[in-house]
Amino acid sequence: MDINLQNKISEYLKAERNQAIINSDEFYFQKAKDELQKFLDLEVREEEKQILIANKKKYEELKKLFQDSEEFSDFGKTIFSLVSYCDLKAYKKNELNQYDDKRVLASAFVRMNNWLEQLITYKFEGQLSEGSVKNAIEYLLHPEDHFTMLSENHRSLISENLFKKSYNKSTFKQDFIDFFSGLSIQVKNPVNYTHLLSCLSYDISPEWKESIIGLISPDGTGWQEGAINDLNGADYIILWNHRKPNGTTKTFKLLKDCIDENGSFKIFYTSKNNAIYIAEVIDFATSAQEYNKVDWENNYENITWKLNSFDEYRDGDKSASWVYLVNKFYKIEPIPSSHFKYYFSSGYPSVGSQTPIISMISNIEFKKNQNMKKTIELLQYKKQIILQGPPGTGKTREAKQIAQNILGLNEKELQESKQFKIIQFHPSYTYEDFVRGIVARPNPEGEGIIYEAENKTLGKFAKNALENYKKSQSITSNNSLETDFDRFINFIIEQLDLSGKFNISENVYIFSVEDNRFKYKGDNWSAHANGLNMNFSQLKKIIELNLNSRQEIVKNELLNSLTRQHATYYQNFLDLYKKFISNNPSKIDKEDLKNFVLVIDEINRANLSSVLGELIYALEYRGEKVESMYEVDGSQNLVLPPNLYIIGTMNTADRSVGHIDYAIRRRFAFVDVMPKDLTSEMEGGEFYTDLFSAVKALFTKDEYKTKSDFISQEFEPKDVALGHSYFINKSEEGADMKVRWNYEIKPILLEYVRDGVLKTDALKKINELETTFSLKIE
16 A cells, blocks of 8 residues: 555544544444344244235335335334445435434445345345345444445455455455555454445545446437337336447446446437437346346336347347346436546447446536536626525525535535635624624534624634735735746746747747757848847846836836847747736635635625625725724724625515615625426435425416416515425435425415415415325324
């Protein structure tokens, strides 16, 4: 192990999670081990056993069975509880996992259907397929001999890319221990050692990790529409391709691993460089032997486009090189091929070929990124913006994401950064409060934030930003010419190395560098065959005089001693220097100039004219002093520097808030944050799409432009409609759709009726929604 990697691991060992593992007296996953034993010991009647085995591949049916049938409820709770300790995305993990920190064996992201199928098979048949589920069970049974690195793909990649040897399951444990042995890591309970090594390996995952999400397949022949129609009447469809994907052996291996970890991989069928269709593949075979082995006919019901043998998959002179089982096939809004990152450097494949892809950006994500980019550009130009929109649109969350981007920090780093503050306004907020401040801090006892008083919040925060700005400007001012001149000289020398000469004008060029002098000559010169000398120090002095005095260079005293010809060439050099600096501006070291971001939550709940006072002037005239009513470190002068950004959030539905006058509006840029359908961004069941659409119809007939028949004329849909966050499934936290409706959504709708935002006719519609979606709590 090289010294740099050792240093990285030594730092990761100090992390809170790793220290908890090191200092744990008991087995770190004892609750999971107990739950596994409870699951294995659970008595199940023969009739119930046969039902479970028959439905082990049908996750949704099993989940409904566990919820609705008293006979199966204990089994369901036990199996879900076991998985809640194994996988980060386990069903009802926050409810069933009894650890305060909700620890899990791994971030495996194995689909719940795979967990249930494998565990039911293991309990009743004593068998487990190779893969993540088997590795989890083996670890819980014998943790000292196994790892919480559940994926076989990850184990193989670690062996190849970290250990520099082929993966061997029987020797993997020793290979792993040998790799980390030089660090002399000690744990209180030796049984936790292998889990600690697993965590460290994921901490350094950029050193070894390799994975793909699917394939790009150019194919605009149009057969996909027929396949989609036929799949509508079936559960599965079998497709094939006459070519194997690029990087055949390794690609197939990574595709198998993707299925093991995620339940499927995607094939994006493209036409004219745009992905139009997606097939989700849950299994595949690359030969007749494999095809017979997978036995899809007996393992899966209701398959369309299935033929009896591998050799029958053909079309004219083209025969199948591999076939794949698909459970979902659908058309999408076109995604440009540029949104995909390819596994191979060759990029977009030719027609008929299939290339593996590492990642993709959906249209929604791309649009979101573009909107974020525009908002950040607006903030950088205006220096202060307000994110405005109805309740539940995630304005505060978006403000933090903008701050993360501006500051170059992740979520955790943002909370701890001295370059970030979030404060909250309220109706009784005053100028004194703003200067002295109420500050939002992470709750030390759990999730969320708490608000505390802190003296002179804005003043001190702005002062820190100003001191940093002055320091960076001083560094830049003192070093600018020195640094830029050196860069300019180095640039010319680099060009000489590449081409042998560097033109400073149409017919004069530099051909060598000796003793801090350029040797130069003209193409048509007969005299001075070896060229003339141009002194670096003279050149630098001429540039400095010109930049500082703004005089014409021919008037500089230094040039009066030079010949007209020399003066002309020095002028040419000055022009080149200016052009170079314009095209290659000097960059301030990121350690010198830092950005500072202040988020003002609920900014319109205070009387802004009163709260801001003379700061209204400072917002527009950055860098100029305004006199404050209060001292900050002995001075009443307050300056808002250019590196201080202010982001406000504003709930447009709150009628009790103070008025924002034109003077203040002129100094802020306003950005709409609207409700949006998150269906395509979230996996099935994570967003209540139908309820969102039904509630949306109370306010608008389209995208918040045309009013519905239920909203009062004096209100605009975009100001009062309920945001998407109300419709995100939080059942893992104990808040299912009924809870969210009765305690969050319905109360706001009823309040809207009382306040005249919605007409009284809306009451009937609200009651209909409650009945239609079975939302009433008995």
